[in-house]
Amino acid sequence: MKKLSKKTRSGFINYGLILVFFLVFQILISTGSITNSLKGQLIPICAYMVMAVSLNIVVGFSGELSLGHAGFMSVGAFTGVIVSTSLMNAVPNTGLRLLLAMVIGALFAAIAGVIVGIPVLRLRGDYLAIVTLAFGEIIKNILNCLYVGYDKAGLHISTKDIASIGMDETGVTIVNGPMGAIGITKISTFLAGVILILIVLFVTQNMMNSRTGRAIMGIRDNRIAAEACGLNVTKYKLIAFVISAAMAGAAGALYALNYSTIVPKKFDFNTSILVLVFVVLGGMGNIRGSLIAAAVLTVLPELLRKFSDYRMLIYAIVLIVIMIATNNEKARAIWNRVFAGLGAKPRKKEADGNG
Amino acid sequence: MTFLSHVINGISLGSVYAIIALGYTMVYGIAKMLNFAHGDVIMIGGYMCFIATMSLHLGTIPSILIAVIVCTLLGIVIERLAYKPLRSASSLAVLITAIGVSYFLQNAALLIWSSNTKSFKSVVAGVQPVKLFGDKLSISAEAILTIAVSVVIMICLTLFTGKSKMGKAMRAVSEDRGAAQLMGINVNKTISMTFAIGSGLAAIAGVLLLSSYSSLTPTTGSMPGIKAFTAAVFGGIGSIPGAMLGGILLGVIEILGKAYISQELSDAIVFAVLIIVLIFKPTGLLGKKIKEKV
Numbered sequence: 001m002k003k004l005s006k007k008t009r010s011g012f013i014n015y016g017l018i019l020v021f022f023l024v025f026q027i028l029i030s031t032g033s034i035t036n037s038l039k040g041q042l043i044p045i046c047a048y049m050v051m052a053v054s055l056n057i058v059v060g061f062s063g064e065l066s067l068g069h070a071g072f073m074s075v076g077a078f079t080g081v082i083v084s085t086s087l088m089n090a091v092p093n094t095g096l097r098l099l100l101a102m103v104i105g106a107l108f109a110a111i112a113g114v115i116v117g118i119p120v121l122r123l124r125g126d127y128l129a130i131v132t133l134a135f136g137e138i139i140k141n142i143l144n145c146l147y148v149g150y151d152k153a154g155l156h157i158s159t160k161d162i163a164s165i166g167m168d169e170t171g172v173t174i175v176n177g178p179m180g181a182i183g184i185t186k187i188s189t190f191l192a193g194v195i196l197i198l199i200v201l202f203v204t205q206n207m208m209n210s211r212t213g214r215a216i217m218g219i220r221d222n223r224i225a226a227e228a229c230g231l232n233v234t235k236y237k238l239i240a241f242v243i244s245a246a247m248a249g250a251a252g253a254l255y256a257l258n259y260s261t262i263v264p265k266k267f268d269f270n271t272s273i274l275v276l277v278f279v280v281l282g283g284m285g286n287i288r289g290s291l292i293a294a295a296v297l298t299v300l301p302e303l304l305r306k307f308s309d310y311r312m313l314i315y316a317i318v319l320i321v322i323m324i325a326t327n328n329e330k331a332r333a334i335w336n337r338v339f340a341g342l343g344a345k346p347r348k349k350e351a352d353g354n355g
Numbered sequence: 356m357t358f359l360s361h362v363i364n365g366i367s368l369g370s371v372y373a374i375i376a377l378g379y380t381m382v383y384g385i386a387k388m389l390n391f392a393h394g395d396v397i398m399i400g401g402y403m404c405f406i407a408t409m410s411l412h413l414g415t416i417p418s419i420l421i422a423v424i425v426c427t428l429l430g431i432v433i434e435r436l437a438y439k440p441l442r443s444a445s446s447l448a449v450l451i452t453a454i455g456v457s458y459f460l461q462n463a464a465l466l467i468w469s470s471n472t473k474s475f476k477s478v479v480a481g482v483q484p485v486k487l488f489g490d491k492l493s494i495s496a497e498a499i500l501t502i503a504v505s506v507v508i509m510i511c512l513t514l515f516t517g518k519s520k521m522g523k524a525m526r527a528v529s530e531d532r533g534a535a536q537l538m539g540i541n542v543n544k545t546i547s548m549t550f551a552i553g554s555g556l557a558a559i560a561g562v563l564l565l566s567s568y569s570s571l572t573p574t575t576g577s578m579p580g581i582k583a584f585t586a587a588v589f590g591g592i593g594s595i596p597g598a599m600l601g602g603i604l605l606g607v608i609e610i611l612g613k614a615y616i617s618q619e620l621s622d623a624i625v626f627a628v629l630i631i632v633l634i635f636k637p638t639g640l641l642g643k644k645i646k647e648k649v
């Protein structure tokens with residue numbers, strides 16, 4: 001067998017990891033040895049894994065801080081719900097409907113990504129971060145006054161109230177302002193989630209090993225040098241941003257179609273931050289790290305359940321301690337000594353995406 | 356006349372944002388970090404003042420003093436425990452740690468004071484609103500107090516950073532940390548001091564904010580925190596006059612947007628204005644232009 005390159009092998013390990021994750025939980029579900037609360041977490045875990053990988057494209061590979069990633073997720077979520085509910089009769093097959101919801105959700109999120117991407121081209125660093133934050137809040141705010149219904153005549157949309165959208169008696173309310181999307185048929189499955197992760201991994205890993213990916217990382221490492229080499233900075237930043245947004249949109253659709261109701265507030269600043277925590281904790285630019293961090297940190301509050309009221313407090317402390325332990329110079333030196341003592345290679349200083 | 360009263364309310368709310376934004380901007384200028392836990396210090400300040408008046412039956416002034424002292428100490432402790440070990444780490448790592456601190460403060464508050472909304476009694480409760488133009492324009496005592504306090508704070512802070520030795524040290528550290536250290540400035544002490552001042556201001560902002568909007572919960576601080584952060588960026592992060600200007604403009608835009616465009620969309624309007632301003636002035640209104648050398 002031909003020897004695979006290091007990057008390809010690392011990519012295959014990621015696919016393998018996801019497949020193992022899927023099989024283990026499938027077996028656990030079929031033998032019934034899994035708690036209901038953990039079972040309910042499986043689809044959100046998949047969605048968050050996709051979110052983490054997609055945000056990693058922007059934060060880790062492109063080197064821009066984004067604080068509004070949940071905004072793209074909510075665009076995908078609400079589009080997905082609207083698509084799924086309005087195609088209820090036209091597409092009876094739930095799998096196909098889920099696919100359509102995710103694809104159209106991703107498409108709309110990508111459009112939103114282009115819209116946000118335009119100011120991105122002029123701003124840097126923390127100013128860009130605040131624009132993404134502002135965008136996330138704007139999306140949440142708009143969704144809060146969005147009313148969508150569906151009847152025989154098609155979709156009805158209003159920003160005033162549910163009565164003013166003018167549906168006939170067969171109409172179904174899909175999105176009801178601050179109440180969010182209601183009456184969602186739960187069509188997301190764990191299998192679909194795993195397939196979505198695999199697709200996202202495939203796209204991300206191949207893109208990052210391609211000319212485009214190298215250009216994106218080159219711009220991150222030294223924008224001026226990259227520009228001098230003739231790379232179109234605007235184009236590559238926008239590519240990273242839009243692909244990331246599209247993936248977040250698909251994740252949003254998957255996530256929303258796992259619940260019977262979903263409110264716009266769910267995708268606020270805190271969710272964006274949560275995903276950012278996955279990325280930073282997993283290591284910027286490290287896809288496997290994002291996957292593991294997303295899974296562990298989504299389950300962690302569940303595992304801490306026995307501490308009941310204290311669990312979020314402990315979660316916060318764990319977060320602070322991990323950040324200090326992995327980023328403090330002294331702590332790092334201790335790590336390196338421990339690893340050297342075990343005969344392993346000392347850990348190199350992690351590549352810092354923010355330069 | 357209603358327009359004028361909206362503007363005054365806007366300036367009052369904006370003054371609170373400005374005071375919070377000062378904390379953000381000073382910490383950013385000196386430690387180059389976004390302190391996302393800043394909003395939660397506001398909340399702690401609110402609770403401290405609440406407890407001091409309700410449980411300890413202290414007067415208004417001692418209660419506010421207690422809130423300021425506790426928050427100042429809290430600011431120093433947070434900096435010492437959570438941020439100091441990360442002095443040389445990447446800015447994102449510090450950002451995530453700040454978020455961890457923010458979660459910690461919110462959940463600690465949740466455990467200690469529960470999630471029930473507490474109704475904060477205004478520090479100037481009972482004072483009659485000022486009526487002008489034959490009762491046509493009524494300005495609440497809270498608005499006057501807020502604006503007056505923020506003017507005093509801004510003057511003091513400008514004098515402090517401009518004239519005092521510590522203030523000069525702060526500016527020096529924010530300009531160039533390494534050079535400041537070589538000139539014999541104690542960088543750690545300066546950074547601690549910045550956190551102390553920022554957190555003390557946050558406590559005052561908390562009391563003023565809650566005097567106008569009385570509901571106090573463990574998450575009270577997060578939205579004003581985000582808005583103030585926006586204000587700091589709006590004015591040019593790192594710039595003290597920028598934070599003041601940004602805060603006040605943000606408050607006025609928010610109140611006018613609420614009054615004349617849409618109640619629900621007021622936040623969206625604020626953020627949309629921010630984005631538009633940043634497109635034309637990429638480093639904020641009063642931000643320094645960053646020169647790039649190749």
